[in-house]
Amino acid sequence: MSNVIPGLAPEVPLSLPVPVERTLPNGLRVLLTRRPGVPLAEVRLSIPAAHADLAAADLLSAALFSGTETASMTEIAQRLQGVGGALGAGADPDRIAVSGNSLATGLPELLEVLGDLLKAAEYPEGPLAVERSRIIDGLSVAEQQPDFQVNRVLDARLWDGHPYGHQQPTAAEVAAVERDAVLALHASRVHPAGARLIIVGDIDTDAAFAAVEKALGDWNGAGEPRHMEPLPELVAGPLVLVDRPGSVQSAIRVAYPAVERTHPDNAAQHLANLVFGGYFSSRLVMNLRETKGYGYSPRSRVDHSPAGSIQLAAVDVATEVTGPALAEVRAELRGMAERPPAADELDLARRYALGSVKLATATQAGVANYISVLAASGLPLAWLAEHSERIREVTPADVQRVAAERLDPDRAVTVVLGDGAEVREPLAAFGEIEAA
Template identity: 55%
Template sequence: LAGWRGDGHTAELPPAPPLEPGPLVLVDRPGSVQSSLRLALPAVPRTHPDHAALQLANLIFGGYFSSRWVENIREDKGYTYGPHSLVEHSVAGSVLVAGADVATEVTAPAMVETLYELGRLATVPPKPEELEQARQYALGTLQLGMSTQAGLASLTSAYAGNGLRLGFLAEHAARLAAATVDDVAEVAARYLAPARAVTVVLGDAARVADSLAALAPVRTETP
C-alpha cells in the first residue's frame, strides 16, 4: 500500500435541474395487480432557512405513521399498507418524494386523496396540535439518531456530504423547536402545492388510464 495516496481532487457537480410539472406520466405495466404512485416536489438543502419548517410540513403530510396521508389512504380507506414521503438530499439538490403502492382498482381514488392532502396542507394552516406532534417526533428521532455509535456515524457521514459539521445538529434542533404554524403553512404553500408535483404512475394502462385522465392530462409510456 506504500504507493497509495490520500490526495483528493475537486469535482464540480452541476445542480439538478428544477422539477418541471407536466402531464401525469403513466408507465404501462400490462396485467399488473398494483399501481406504484410516485410524486416529486421541490425541496431545499439542509442549510436553507426553510428546511426545518419543510421537514415538519412533510411529517404532517406523509412523513411518519401519524401523518394525514397515512391516516387517509391506509387507516381510513385501506388503499395501501405503507405510504410514505421524505425529503431526499444529495450533492446535486434536494427533492421531496411521496410514494405508495395501491391495488390497480383504486389507483385513481388513491391519487385523488393524495392530491387532496397536498392541497389541503398547501392552502390551510395545520392545527397547532398537529405541528407539536410532528415537532416532538422530529426532535425525538434526531436524539435517537445520535444515541448509538452507528447512528452518530451515519449522521456524520450524511452531514459531511453537505459540508456540515455535527454542530449543525444543535442548530437544526433549535430551528425545529422554533418553527411556528405560520412558518409551516408558508413552506407548505411554497413547496407542497400539487400543481408543483411531477407525478409518475407505474401500472396497467388499460385499466387505469381513463380514470387517471379524469384527474389530469396523462402521457402513457412503455418501459
Template identity: 40%
Template sequence: MEVTDIVLPDVDTVLDNGLRVVVVRTPVVPLVELRLVVPCGRTVPRDAARSELLAACLLHHHEAERIDRELAAVGGELRAGTDARRLILSGFALGGDARDGLPVLLDVLAEALLGFGCPPGALAHERAALAERLRVAWSHPAAVARAALQRHRFGDDFAALEIPDPAQLPAVAFEDLRALHASAVRPAGSVLVLTGDLDPDRALALVEAALKCWPRGRGFARTPGPPPVRGGRLRPYDRPGAVQSHIRLSARALPRTDPAFPALQLADLAFGGYFASRLVDNLRERNGYAYTARSGIDSAPGSGTLVVEADTSTASTAAALAAIRGELHRFVRQPPSAAEIDAARRYAIGSTTTAMASPGSLAMAVANLVEVGVGPAWLHEQAERLGSVTMRHVMAVARKFYDFRAFTGVVVADGASATVAGLVAGDDGDDQGDGDGDDDNGGHGGPSFG
C-alpha cells in the same frame, strides 16, 4: 440517551493529501465502524456501468484469502458500493477492550485505495454477477417506478446515471476500471468517518499512518446536480399485468443548508413523513387506498426534492390520486396546527436519537451530512434547531412548497395510460377536495398536477 450525548465529533480535520477525517467516540458496544465516501462523478450514461463494476471489483485482491483471514481474526468486514454520486466503502471491526481491529481494517482499506489490485481473471465473474443483480433490481416494481420518476422529472440522460443497464457492462474493459481507479479513487474531496468504541487521537494517528501514501490526485469529478423540478401533468407508464399501481409525485424542496430547512422537515413529517401524518391517515387508515404512503425530502449537495409515494391496487389508483391531491390542497389552505407540529418535532428528535444509537448508522449519517454541506455537528444541533421552528415558519413553507401545481409525477400501472387520461379528462382545474376521496367528482377525478 440524548442526541447531543453521542454525535458531537471528537476529531474533524483534513489531512495533507485532502482527505477529511471525522471521528466520533460512541462507546455503546465494543465495535468500530468505518465509512469512506469518495466522489465518483457520473456525467454520461456509460459512467454508471463503470462505477458499479469498479465497486464490485475494488476489494478483489490476489491475496484475498490472507485478507479475509486477517479481517476474520478481528471480527471485521469491509465492503464497497456506489451510487450516482460516490463510491462508498463500509466496514467494521472489534474495538474497545476486545482485540483491536482498527489497524487491520485500515490496512485492508489502504490496499484497496492505493492501487487496483483486482486480478484480470476475476473481471468476467464480477461482470456476470453484477449483471444478474441489476436484472433482479430492474424487475422490482419500486425500481421501475423510481426510474420512471427520474426520467420524467430530470430526463433520460440524467436518469441513466443512477442504475446502469446490464447491457452496458460488456463494454467495460479491465483497463477502463484501472483508469477509473487511478483518476477517481483519490483523497481530495473524500470523507472518512470512524465511530464507535475507540480513542479519537489514536484513531487519527492510525489513519495518517495507513493512508499517508494515498496520493492527492488532480481533483475529482462530481455528478451534476439535478435540474429543478417543475410542476406539470402526470406521465403514465404502462406495466401490463401488474396488480399494483405505483404513484410517485415530486416537487422542488430546499437544500439541507437552507435556514428554512428545519421548518420544511417538520412540515413534511406532518404531511406524510411518519405514521401519524395526514397522508398516511387518509390513504391507509381511513380509506384503505394504499398499501404504503409516505412523503420525504431527497437531499443532495446544493439541492432538495420533495417526493410523495403511494402503492395501491389498480382499482384504487384514481381514488388514491384524488386523495393525495386533496391533501395537498388542504395542507396549503390549512397548514399544520400547533399540535401537529409539536408531534412531528417530538418524532423527529426521538427517531434521530434512536437511529444514531447504532455506530454504523451514525457513521453513514455523518458522512452524508458532510457531503451535503452541513457538517458533522448537524445532528448534535438537531433538537435545538427544531425547537426554534415556530408555527409561522411551518405555515410559510407549507404554503410555498405543497401547492399541488408545483408537483409533477408518474403512475406506473397496468393500464396507466387510460387511467391517467381519464383522470385528466375528469379534471375541472379547480378541485378543492378535502382529501377524503369525496371530491366533487366522486373521488375519481384527476390530479392534473400543474
C-alpha cells in the same frame, strides 16, 4: 390501575459526540469519534466521483475486493473475516463509498486491508468478469421490481440532462465496461484529496488516527476534481404512466420541490413533510392507510443530495383504487396550505422530529451514517443540535407558508407505474397522460 395516560418525564437534552478532525498530508480528511458501547468500529470512506461513468463506477465498486498485486480475493476476505470485519463498496452520481465494520481491536487490520485495496487493487480479468455478470443478473431482477422501475422513470423525468437523471446503469452499459475503463477510473478518481474517512466506535481516537496514518499515509496520486452542477428547477408536466401489464398494484410517485438543509425554510419544511406524510401519525398515513385501507405504506420524505433537494410522496395501492388514491394524495398535498396544521398537530410532529435525532444517533452505525450524510453537504454533526433548536421555533404560519410555496400538486411531477389497460382511464381524469 391508573387509566390516565402518563405524561413524559423531563426531557433529556440532546448530547452528540464531537468528532476529532484531522487531515493527512495527502489531503484525506479523517473524522474520528469515540463512542463506547459494543467493542466494534464502524468505517465510512467517501471518494468524490462526480461525472464518473456510472457503469464503470459500479463495476469498480463490486470488483474492488477482487485482488491486489500481493493478495487474492480470498486472502483479502480472510484477513477481514479474521478480525470480525467486512467491507463493501457502492457508487452513486456523487461518490464512490466504501463502508464496513470490525471488532475494535481489528480496526488497524481493517484499515491495512482498505489501504492495500485503494493503493493496489488490480481488478483481475477473471473476477472482474464474474462481478460484471453478477451486476447484470442483479439488474435483470431489479428491473422487475416496481420501485426500481418507477424510480428510473422518475429520475429521468426530473433530471434529464443532469447526472442525477440516470442513476442506475443499464445491463448494456455494464456489459460494455472493460477492465481498462475500471483501471482508468481508479487511476483518475480513487485518491485521498477531497476524500473523507469516518470512524466511529469503541476506539482511542489518537491510536485510531495513528493506524489511519500508517495504512493510508502513502495513499496518493493526483485526482481530477470534477464539480457536480446543481439540480435544475423542477418542471411540472403531464402525468407519466409507466405500463406494467398484469401489475396488481400501482406505484404512485409525486415529486415536488424542496429547499436544501442550509435554507432558512428547512426546519419548517422538515415539519411540513412530517405532518403531510413523513411519519405514521401524518395525514397521508391516517387517510390512505388507516381510513381508506388503500396502501400498506403511504409515505413522503425530503431527499437532500449534494446537488440539491427534492420531496417525494409515494404509495403502492391496489390497481382498482389507483384513481381514488392519487386524488387523495393530491388533496392532502394541497391541504397542507389550505388546512394548515393547528398548534397541537404541529407540536406532535415537532416532538417526533426532536426525538428522532436522539434515536438515530444512539448507535455507532447511526452516528457514523449521520456524520457521513451531513459531511456530504458540508455540515458538521453539531448541525443537528442547531437544527433541533430551529425546529423548536417553527410556527403553524411558517408551515403554511412553505406548503403554499412548494406543496402544490399542479406544480409536481407525477409518475404512476401500473397495469396501463386498467389504470389509464381513471388517470385520464387528472389531465393529459404521457407514456414513459
